[in-house]
Amino acid sequence: MFTSEMIESRQPEVEMIDIEWAALDALVNFCYSGKIRISDVNVPSTLHAACLFQLEEVKEACCEFLKKQSRPSNCVGIREFADSHSCLELIRFADEYILENFEEIIGTEEFYHIPTNQLVQLLSNDKLVGRSEEKVFTAVIQWVEFDLSSRKQLLPQLLEHIRFPRCRPEFLVNTVSKNALVMGDATCRDFVDQAKDDLILRFSTLECSNDKAKHAEVIYVVGGYEERRVERMDPEGANPIWQYVAPLNQLRSNGGVAVVDRFIYAVCGQDWNYDALNSIERYNPATDQWMSDVAPCPTSRFWISVAALEEHLYAIGGCEDLRRQSLNIVERYDVRRNEWTSVAPMGSYRDSLSVSILDGCLYAAGGRKRETALSTVERFDPRVGRWKRVCPMSTPRESHGSAVLHGELYVAGGSKKGSRSMSSAEKYDLRANKWTSVADMNCSRSGLGLAAVNGKLYAIGGHATNSVEVFDPKTNQWKLHSNMNCKHFCAGVAVL
Known part of the structure; x- marks a missing residue:
């Protein structure tokens, strides 16, 4: 100028x-x-x-x-x-x-x-998290009713992008079909009628394939750091594809995940303000819904590990706040009573640890204490009610993955103080009380999930990656398997 x-x-x-x-x-x-x-x-x-x-x-x-x-x-x-x-x-x-x-x-x-064009773009976007179609429908109706005189004619344009067949049948019949705005528009009525027809066809198809579906093991990846999205994948499918399912109701960064009675439980974690949570929600795969009907954990925490043994959840270790004071507390949830009780604490303070079930006992491996990665491992026998040290891992690890395969405990990836993500993996022989190395992963991974399915191990995600690789113990080799839709770091992994 x-x-x-x-x-x-x-x-x-x-x-x-x-x-x-x-x-x-x-x-x-x-x-x-x-x-x-x-x-x-x-x-x-x-x-x-x-x-x-x-x-x-x-x-x-x-x-x-x-x-x-x-x-x-x-x-x-x-x-x-x-x-x-x-x-x-x-x-x-x-x-x-x-x-x-x-x-x-x-x-x-x-x-x-929200401007009309932006709302349409949101509803039509396959990446929209929160695709509970029932909530999306309710939101659209609320948006239209906010300025009914000028927005009423926009309803067909909006409802066109709602996936009504994904709604519960009772919601479709009792809520959508009885809404005056919907029933007052011929185009909207057509959307609802088509959805009813699709539901009838879908349920008849499900009845035929139900027996086959019962035996398929599916991997679920739940949330992660600043991530609410949930994905699932059948690793043995002819064309393994990751698909989104209902997202968590609440962000749970660095929370824990475990399965009891075919429900996936998401425990504690951090909210958007990085405050520790004690709330829990559980996922029903039959209805594709997360429910918040579980008693809260007595202690709010994150960087926690959660495992399921019989009809109990164990919430182990973690941190209460960002001052990074690791915890050794262990709290147990009784699914039948919907109650939490405290059990014996670990011998070591740990966060960012892994916990797996082997031979009826919990194994807490590695983790971090005051910014130092740990190699120590301890075992909790619920029949005895106390923790006992076992052979330490060969390498200190935090934010690693663990899983049990063929009676052996595997750990993979993670990191240690002053180092980047690791690709190494090792396994624990219970009878010999000994760790031995196995083949390194193709990618270095920290904050990964590890899942055992059909005789193989799946290393899932981690920091800055959406890739998945699979380990075959017969050949002692890792191979790249698939890519998730988004990057899950410190996510929970469950197998159903």
């Missing part, structure tokens, strides 16, 4: 419209000092001014700040603000955030002001 032939270069005074004085002052200081302070209060005006003056460094800093401040209650507004200032990277981030947190956004003030 001032170094070109524009008229402002010759004027003694230039009036700058729509720029706050404080923002302009901050930008001038930045030009001289290279420093700028960004806060909740000044980020809108600072980003606006930075865009006008084409100060890309400040613009990027403001966008990064807004990413970190994103919450279900403000992400729609952040997306709109980013769009108005052509911040393409922030738009992309906001779009992904909205997709991943759609259920939590429903009912917020900003949800009711």
Whole structure:
């Protein structure tokens, strides 16, 4: 403006419209000092001014700040603000955030002001997390009713993208079919009638294939760090494909997962504010629903490990807060009584450990204590009620995976202080009380899951990867197997 032939270069005074004085002052200081302070209060005006003056460094800093401040209650507004200032990277981030947190956004003030075109894009996106079609339908009706006079005619355009056959039959009949807005529109009625026909066909097909499906072992990957999505895969299928199922009701970063009575239990973890949780939810694969009907764990914690033995869940170790004071506590959940009790604590304080069941006992392996990776292993026999040290692993490990295959305990991957992710693996022989190395994985993995299915081991995900590889103990070889739809780090793994 001032170094070109524009008229402002010759004027003694230039009036700058729509720029706050404080923002302009901050930008001038930045030009001289290279420093700028960004806060909740000044980020809108600072980003606006930075865009006008084409100060890309400040613009990027403001966008990064807004990413970190994103919450279900403000992400729609952040997306709109980013769009108005052509911040393409922030738009992309906001779009992904909205997709991943759609259920939590429903009912917020900003949800009711989502533009029509953006709502249609959300509903039509296969990556939409929270694809409980019943909740999506309810959300659409609420959005339309918020401004009924101008939005009523948009209902067919929105309902077109709802997958009604995935609803429970009773919801389709008792809620959707009785909704006045739906029944008052011929196109919407057609959607519902088609869904009913699809359900009838699906249930008749399921009856024929039910016996075959009973025996298939399926791997589930549950959540992970800042991740609510859940995926499943039949590893023995002709064409193994990972498919999304219902996401967790709540974010559970660094929580634990185990299976009892064909229900998957997701235990504790961290919420979006990184606070420790004590809540639990369980997944019913028959209905594709997570239920929050489980008594909370007595101790809120994360970086926990969970294992199931008979009709009990064991919540073991972990941390209560970010000060990283590892715990040795063990709490046991009785599925029949819906009650928690404390049992004998471990001999060592551990977080980021693994726990597996071998010969009727719990084996707690490795983990971390005060930033130091551990190689020690201890065994809990519920019949005796105490922990006992056994042979330590050859390598200290934290955030590793463990599973039992053919009566031997395998551990793989993880990391240790000052090192990157590891690819090494080893197995424990109970009778000999000895660890021996097995072949290294093809990829170094920390925060992976390990699952034993049909005589093979599956190493699943980890930091910055969505890949899966499989280990055959007969050949002592790992082979790349498949790729998940998203990257699951420190996720729970379950086999049903």
